[in-house]
């Protein structure tokens with residue numbers, strides 16, 4: 491599938507869910523409506539989570555030792571596999587570094603699915619339209635990270651994830667922000 495088409499489908503799928511489940515997204519209600527079981531388990535630190543997709547019996551498992559905002563990102567990422575990739579595989583296991591650091595699109599199909607699940611999670615947790623409205627009238631003060639912390643807390647995401655998102659949307663110039671964390 492061409493990249494542009496892949497992006498469009500990802501965005502559209504996430505936006506439909508955002509319209510229904512709000513911002514910050516109500517993941518509990520979404521999982522309940524889809525009859526997806528969520529389990530939090532003590533896992534190896536390198537594993538963020540996994541999803542096993544079965545008809546009427548889908549389970550997402552997240553690493554309970556990870557920070558809450560990170561668990562939310564993992565759940566959103568796994569939902570990406572559920573909504574976008576259920577036809578191609580029935581199980582996905584996600585390693586932390588792969589989930590969080592991968593943003594380049596490689597030719598490999600599996601890696602593309604991981605990138606797509608990240609796009610999906612980003613749009614679900616930090617919707618583009620919502621952020622554009624937030625930053626429509628005011629510039630982000632790069633020397634004051636309080637507004638970013640506030641927004642991250644409002645969206646229940648990490649400051650790091652928010653900065654990555656804002657940079658990707660062109661709202662923060664590349665390499666201009668050093669989070670004080």
Ligand SMILES: [Zn+2]
Nearest residue numbers: 582584604607
């Ligand atoms: Zn994944």
